[in-house]
Amino acid sequence: xxTRIVKLSFEPNQIEAFLDIFAQHALNMQEVAGxxxxxxxxxETEPHLFFTISVWRDTHYLEQYRQSxxxxxxxxxxxxxxxxxxxxxxxxxxxxGKN
Numbered sequence: 794x795x796t797r798i799v800k801l802s803f804e805p806n807q808i809e810a811f812l813d814i815f816a817q818h819a820l821n822m823q824e825v826a827g828x829x830x831x832x833x834x835x836x837e838t839e840p841h842l843f844f845t846i847s848v849w850r851d852t853h854y855l856e857q858y859r860q861s862x863x864x865x866x867x868x869x870x871x872x873x874x875x876x877x878x879x880x881x882x883x884x885x886x887x888x889x890g891k892n
Contacts, residue, residue, distance in 0.1 A: 827854020
């Protein structure tokens with residue numbers, strides 16, 4: 794499995810619009826093949842910073858999603874709201890704290 798972490802910085806006046814879009818997107822993304830989980834986190838000290846953390850069965854499923862109409866349509870709307878360029882990392886679990 795892989796974990797995709799994306800850091801998103803929004804214009805303050807766009808945060809509520811982003812949250813509305815994300816709420817709908819999250820419902821649709823639960824149905825995407827290969828998506829195990831999706832989380833949205835918000836920075837405590839910088840409320841315009843958000844992080845999405847999604848877990849995928851493998852890179853193939855992530856790339857399939859990134860080419861989908863669901864992703865393209867959502868990204869088209871959200872990218873207009875950014876304050877700074879997003880950053881993304883695709884990671885593999887090395888240690889999860891369990892024996």
